[in-house]
Amino acid sequence: MTNPNPKVVILGAGHAGGTAAAELRRAGFTGPITLIGDEPIPPYERPPLSKAWLKGETDAGKLALKPAAFYETANIDLRLNTTATAIDREARTVTTGNSETIPYDLLIIATGARARRIPLPGLDLANVLELRNAADADKLKAVLTPGARLAVIGGGYIGLEAAASARGLGCEATIIEREPRVLARVACETLSNFFQDYHRTQGVTIDVNAQVAALHGTDGKVSGVRLSDGTLIPCDAALVGVGAVPNQEIAADAGVDCNNGILVDLSARTSDPAIFAIGDCTHRPIPLYERSMRLESVPNALEQARAAAAAICGKPIPAPEVPWFWSDQYDLRLQIAGIPFDTDRIVVRGDIAAGKFALFHLKDDGTVQAVEAVNASTEFMGGRRIIQKRLKLDPARIADMSVTMQALAAG
């Protein structure tokens, strides 16, 4: 690079963008960094929003990625309440909502993803909510008073976590899922059934194979969810959690290659060498599975933030990690290592009925592709190593609890 101190502009001050700024400084980058975010608060952790934050078990200080003074100390120009509206790749500038033009030498797009909106009558009623950011979480928290009835449209992680938190706050919760089971897109049937059963024992009503037709309201406020079979589920608030779409428009409009996310390589570089993209907004290669896809997860945001920082500083790009995910519901900690592509066998290790087990997903040659662990952190951690090493394991050894995970991970 000819310019030893390029000016870096980061669009999006979420977990990915905030981490990229910090990682650049950790890697010794001394050039100017501008971090632009449309929210009113500095970068914070989003995962607790559906859990500890809703339940009032954490505070804003703990949610923040860094102490408030960090950005000034690290000489990071943090611009909050600022929306980037366009990128001019020729001029290498970003335009903001207040028509300011900000020049860059290198740009990192970290615009995240937004809640998918489904066309439903009544979506504009009060107390019809989504959950992506702190402002959303505060609105949800305000309606989750004891006795309130929450209808959750979509049985994905956010829906299940919100339902669990709602129960913890003394609310009624009904999950409405279009597919035959919750977590249909992201977990195997055994795991879906386990979570479904657990939620039901915790008093959550789960309607599967249920198509929402409309939201009904009284005095402008949601009062019920009407299903296509005519059933009305009365509620005081409805949370719509039916997936996320990548915020790729600002890149696509500037002519950066996108296809269900901003296309990047393993160094998080886009089709424009001066532009990187990281986090939920990207579509990235996963060499482990010889595929590319979107990964909506904190670990992915961190990994790509480090990759971009390394690339910008001319350092080696860290080796790609095994994708991982987690979800906390009630006293259950679900941790998932890997993604079960091309698998045809599931081996259970542990005791499903006791709520402490791991599901190993194997290819026909015994290669472990993914491990879904419930209250089984050792299986999760060992699973990450096993997947990383592309180990082929004997199903009988996996299921045998007298064989330690350390022994399994040793091959």
Added chain:
Amino acid sequence: MPTITYIEHNGTAHPVDVPVGKTVMQGAVDNNVPGIDADCGGECACATCHVYVDAAWLDRVGLPEAGSQEASMLSFAAVTQPDSRLSCQIEVTDALHGLVVRMPEGQH
């Protein structure tokens, strides 16, 4: 406020004041010290805040209990030593003023 010195694998030392009640991991993250990643945010679930505790401090800091979650996570970390700890599991107290920890070559 207790001072903790974090020493990178390349020998660079970072003395940092960390409030009592925070963890040694949080002290590193809050001050952007290189070498501690803490991907899981302090849940003892990822082993990316691995440190080696200086010999002079090992008695006061202690080692993870056998069979604990921390010991289990550490068993999968790269290059562990008898003085390995996960820094998210070490709470800062006044008694740890002056603590020295060293970081492994990598956390992944």
